[in-house]
Amino acid sequence: MQVVITGGAGFLGQRLARSLLKQGSLPDRSGQLQTISKIVLVDVVAATGFDDARIEQVTGDISDSALLERVITPQSAAIFHLAAIVSGQAEADFDLGMRINLDASRLLLERCRACAHVPRVIFTSSVAVFGGVLPAVVQDHTALNPQSSYGTQKAIAELLLNDFSRKGFVDGRVLRLPTISVRPGKPNQAASSFASGIMREPLNGQPAICPVAPDTRLWLLSPRKVIASLIHGYALAAETLGKSRTINLPGISVTVAEMVAALERVAGKPVAARVEWAHDPVIDRIISSWPGAWDASRATALGFVGDANFDDIIRAYIEDDLPAV
Numbered sequence: 001m002q003v004v005i006t007g008g009a010g011f012l013g014q015r016l017a018r019s020l021l022k023q024g025s026l027p028d029r030s031g032q033l034q035t036i037s038k039i040v041l042v043d044v045v046a047a048t049g050f051d052d053a054r055i056e057q058v059t060g061d062i063s064d065s066a067l068l069e070r071v072i073t074p075q076s077a078a079i080f081h082l083a084a085i086v087s088g089q090a091e092a093d094f095d096l097g098m099r100i101n102l103d104a105s106r107l108l109l110e111r112c113r114a115c116a117h118v119p120r121v122i123f124t125s126s127v128a129v130f131g132g133v134l135p136a137v138v139q140d141h142t143a144l145n146p147q148s149s150y151g152t153q154k155a156i157a158e159l160l161l162n163d164f165s166r167k168g169f170v171d172g173r174v175l176r177l178p179t180i181s182v183r184p185g186k187p188n189q190a191a192s193s194f195a196s197g198i199m200r201e202p203l204n205g206q207p208a209i210c211p212v213a214p215d216t217r218l219w220l221l222s223p224r225k226v227i228a229s230l231i232h233g234y235a236l237a238a239e240t241l242g243k244s245r246t247i248n249l250p251g252i253s254v255t256v257a258e259m260v261a262a263l264e265r266v267a268g269k270p271v272a273a274r275v276e277w278a279h280d281p282v283i284d285r286i287i288s289s290w291p292g293a294w295d296a297s298r299a300t301a302l303g304f305v306g307d308a309n310f311d312d313i314i315r316a317y318i319e320d321d322l323p324a325v
Ligand SMILES: NC(=O)c1ccc[n+]([C@@H]2O[C@H](COP(=O)([O-])OP(=O)(O)OC[C@H]3O[C@@H](n4cnc5c(N)ncnc54)[C@H](O)[C@@H]3O)[C@@H](O)[C@H]2O)c1
Pocket: 006, 007, 008, 009, 010, 011, 012, 013, 042, 043, 044, 045, 060, 061, 062, 063, 081, 082, 083, 084, 085, 086, 100, 124, 125, 126, 127, 177, 178, 179, 180, 181, 188, 192
């Protein structure tokens, strides 16, 4: 079984690769477990810290069709399409976002179609596909009304994946990810970067700026649960998905003030006091357009599992990622 991960050097791509290496196998179309022989990490930068013969790294741009021809072959049974220009950057650079989030996604699907082996393609979408006047409860089938270029690009790619699946070119699964927190490492150009920064920086002894109001509600999932969800989403039998390949993943709905209160409970008052508040209208406009919760009952019925509470998410970050002192 050969696996391709686009964006394989990114935050989720690297974690997914490590989990797949550890797990060692994935089910094939008939549900039989197959040993993973190769994982191809495709990214514009190289991943570091992999010392495993099953990992092959390909450095290049997924909007280059020659690169896609090289990395996606009739042996690529599982394709996790994670490469993306994140929300803040896609908003700042319209052309780049369109080229990578949309055009390259279509090229990738066309490459799968040309291979004619109907690979399973897992695509990571986002809360950003929703926006505008939202119903009290956002469902999997709530009308898409993105209020950012990133959300628009994700929404179009979702529809393409559904149609390529309906036509039998790929066996696609679109997982709409909540905002992932707590993300380790440095801040990135996602509008939601602060949702990790206001936990991570204080836990690492640094101040952090929160650019949105304390009552801003976020829909969150931990790194542990999102990786488990990607693998679970891959393993689902196609028949269980019915007429829609798109699934809102479970999350927890918390306000930013509740996040900081959780930080105080887990790590103490001096740590939580490192969060400073400074409104940023650009970030606030994007974040406030996203739903702060959605109905994940379909995902739950399909066996996806979210986090129990935000305190546990902070504890998981401390266990998994906080550098030892
Ligand atoms: N982390 C989150 O909170 C979150 C939430 C919702 C959706 N998502 C989606 O999940 C996926 C992974 O997110 P992440 O947090 O790991 O992001 P990330 O930015 O860490 O990883 C994305 C990777 O894509 C690579 N990439 C960018 N352009 C490329 C190109 N032209 N060719 C090849 N590789 C390219 C980047 O170098 C990067 O390593 C993305 O599709 C993202 O939109 C993430």
